[in-house]
Amino acid sequence: MSIDMSQFHQTYLEEAVENLAELENGLLALERDGNADLNAIFRAAHSIKGGAATFGFQDIADFTHGVETVLDKGRDLTLDLSAEVTAVLLRAVDVLGELITAARENRKATANDRLACQQALTDICGDGTPKAASARKEGTGGHKMMNITFKPHPDLPKTGSDPLNILRELGRLGEMTLTAFPESVPTLEELEVENLFLWWEATLETEHTVDDVHDVFLFVTDEAEITVQVVAAIDAAPQAQPVEQTLVAEPMTDRRAPENERRAGNDRRQPEKAPETAFIRVATDKVDNLINLVGELVTTHAMVSQHSSRVDADGHPMLHSSVQEMAHHTRTLQEAIMAIRMMPISFAFSRFPRMVRDTATKLGKQVSLVTHGDQTELDKTVIERIADPLTHLVRNAIDHGIEIPEERKAHGKPAEATVELAAYYRGGNVMIEVRDDGRGLDRDKLMKKATEKGLAQEGETYTDEQVYQFIFHPGFSTAAQVTDVSGRGVGMDIVRKNIQSLGGNISIETEKHKGTRFIISLPLTLAIVDGMAIRSGDEVYIVPILNIMESIKPTKGQVKTVGHNAEVMDIRGSYIPFVRLSEVFKTEMGDGSTRPEDGIAMIVESDHERIALFVDELLGERQVVIKSIEANYRAIEGVSGATILGDGRVSFIIDLAGIIKRANREGLHHAPVKPNKSKMTEEGHHVV
Incomplete structure (x- = not known):
């Protein structure tokens, strides 16, 4: 049986992006305060590697293996995940991001930092070979003998998982003897080629733990019965020898087993599950087409409503009642369809922890990022298009608004500054705020610059808001020096233009030595x-x-x-x-x-x-x-x-x-x- 795995590539790559974000956020939390779930970070890396190996993205799998090895040593407490090690892991996240992007765009990835980063990961691990856990949750280290049962559900191949790849991954953990049980295979006349009827038992001699073995089956835990049991501990490790996989076939049972026995076997392999919310991935263009059709329905309803208004209501009460009912159902359908495109703004906020960390480090400042209202929902297009303006505002806040630690201390502030991102609903709009506790905008300096550029007239009276709006004019900047972060007067005009293109607006509130707040108002949807x-x-x-x-x-x-x-x-x-x-x-x-x-x-x-x-x-x-x-x-x-x-x-x-x-x-x-x-x-x- 052969399945075209390419049909699952896009789904895997989308999940890889999500896992990469989880990996990055976990590493940032680890670097910031040491309070991070190492198992969750490891699982994110393992998911990327396992999926890459399954779907043929070998360069992603090979590179992620080095990341996984470092994290594994960190879990074992055999390696100190210091700031230097975490910095290398964050570099690796950037490389992985490029590899995944290249795979999504069907192009060859650029080398850039890849080889240097791979070598850095190898150096961290000594000889680059993953060593066995010395003392993990299970207690004693050393070699173990395990019995493993792997009973996939018949429809496992339809999920895109290949059991042979899973068994190969299991074999890499040690010396394995594998036994296949084909007694549930039906007759040729009854055989459904898309289903799986085999199950396996394995005897594995390994230095790895039960957790490591379960990680191999991470993608199929809901589609298979898996048992792992340690049956013996081996005091002395055997001499190193090539890993072998011995396939042992049990004698075939009668393939014409009674129908009720086969059904019983199938039922046994598919235990009842608790009800859970189901999700499907749908191409964006299909959703867009659905929204366009609903838009046409709204227009058609408006036409019907206008024409029916010319008809005597007393003479045709059912017509007017039906039009009103149609209006209600059209509005309900429209709201339900629009909700499909709504996404939490956390998708936009998730890019900022890393950016704040890198920008602050480059400028020699101490900055923490705080987010509020991460689950506030916006239209997918709005979220995609607001990300760049928010990036520019946050970068400007760190570069121009936030002071260096010495200056902050001189004004009685803590050395570490805070940048906040907040989102909330107000009426029919979503409000997004970018706040900092820096030096604030200098009104006099802004007025002087605006007068020099001919934007303000001597003697005219301007409100604070009008003065602050000058920063959105092209080429306007009060920075004393140009950096590679900002200061050229390029960007703030684009920020306002992009926000206006979304049907929104931006305002500014500021107080000297207290900080600045940019307030963005956006519609929930553009359609x-x-x-x-x-x-x-x-x-x-x-x-x-x-x-x-x-x-x-x-x-x-x-x-x-x-x-x-x-x-x-x-x-x-x-x-x-x-x-x-x-x-x-x-x-x-x-x-x-x-x-x-x-x-x-x-x-x-x-x-x-x-x-x-x-x-x-x-x-x-x-x-x-x-x-x-x-x-x-x-x-x-x-x-x-x-x-x-x-x-x-x-x-x-x-x-x-x-x-x-x-x-x-x-x-x-x-x-x-x-x-x-x-x-x-x-x-x-x-x-x-």
């Missing part, structure tokens, strides 16, 4: 958005509810002209830019009127900038499916996507960050000003 349908002229647009602060019917005199035909609106004593959506997209107002009191002003906010967006009419809230337009058309500033309305028309989804940027280019870039701190001249300019 469906709750928005307000608005009309401007003959066009209908969707504005995300998240960005709408309030809507106001302007009164006469509330909107004033300033500068070169720019307009501002007085909102409870503060002036904010007044932007006509019809002018942004060069369309006509619906009734030809240009008077503010004839329309609606929506007070909207993006990146802590507010404007009054002037439209003809509010049409009500809508839940819409976002469709990208950049795949077929060029990107339009101020438009984030499109959707299909209930009447079949296409409507643009407004990107308020783009609208504000366009408005600023047209002169509407005034900071909000309090009337009691300024006066309006005849020309309409603010004078502080």
Whole structure:
């Protein structure tokens, strides 16, 4: 019987990535405080090696063998897992990461540190040969004679495990005599070639422990009956000789054994298991396709709902009742499907313990990382795309925010600084915070740099938040010197751009000598958005509810002209830019009127900038499916996507960050000003 093992490669490689993360986190905990589960760390390495050997990734198996040997000596207490040894093991994790990535991308791995790291592992172990456990949990050391029974369930091969590979791995532990029992093999007419009907007994003479033997069967403990029994201890080890595997076949029993006996045998090998949650791995594109289909269903429901609203409810009560029930089921189905793509943010947070450790070591600082809300869930795409902005923020916090130990002590702080990552829900959004207890942002230094670069005007009044937002401009940096970590003014603008592309925003809170907090707000998902349908002229647009602060019917005199035909609106004593959506997209107002009191002003906010967006009419809230337009058309500033309305028309989804940027280019870039701190001249300019 031959099975194509390549069909299981992707599953193994995904599990290898998870095991590698567990291995790395365990080593970091071991290095940090010595409080780590060595058995769990060893199992992670053993799982990577065992799977690699089973599925033919020999380079991964061979390299991991060296890691496993070092960890094994650490478990035996025959090797001190010092900081130097742990550093080598962390280097090995990097090499393994490259080997696994190369296997996933079906390419040859680059050598880089591989050979040097392999030699370092060998040097740690002396001659590089794994030595037997001298005194493990079982008590005495020396050679042992073990009897091992391995009774796989018939469907074991369907899980991707090859029993012959398992037996070969077992044979490497010592001198083994193996006996196969084929009495359960059915007749040729009844034989199912995908099932397994053999079981084995082995006599193993070894220096290894019962735990080592059980580790060989780590992948198949749920698919087989396994017993390991020490039957004798051998005082003197025999002379070294090549390991042999002697296969002994028992005399064949009658293959035409009664049917009830065979069934009894099969039942015996498959004991009842306790109920447990089952998982399956599904390709991402299948989930994406399912979400797209649900999106189409949401659109179709909107069309049905709009058409049914034109029908007399009293004359067709069942129709309206069915539409309402359909709305409920559609929403429930949508939420259930969207939940499939939700992942805990721990997948993004897991990369930071190692990065914080390496960056702090390079800069000569002492930094610990603390995470909160690791199980907060986000859409898979959001998690993948937020990882890089978070990496830049954490690296900047360590480089610019955290002081060297001497400086911290001078300000009465502990030598070890803390960087925190936190995630939590707020309304329909997920909030992510990056905090540090460093020196904080220097407002005066930021203002000076902003003035030098022409971002701020002398004499203008700026709020703290406006000043802190200067750091997100391209090329803005107050670093005294450039390092290979940061300081070139490249990156923070990309951080904000990437967060905005996810429909989120970022704000800053800081206190001198106390620390800085970056607060990121993100939508739970990118596929469906709750928005307000608005009309401007003959066009209908969707504005995300998240960005709408309030809507106001302007009164006469509330909107004033300033500068070169720019307009501002007085909102409870503060002036904010007044932007006509019809002018942004060069369309006509619906009734030809240009008077503010004839329309609606929506007070909207993006990146802590507010404007009054002037439209003809509010049409009500809508839940819409976002469709990208950049795949077929060029990107339009101020438009984030499109959707299909209930009447079949296409409507643009407004990107308020783009609208504000366009408005600023047209002169509407005034900071909000309090009337009691300024006066309006005849020309309409603010004078502080």
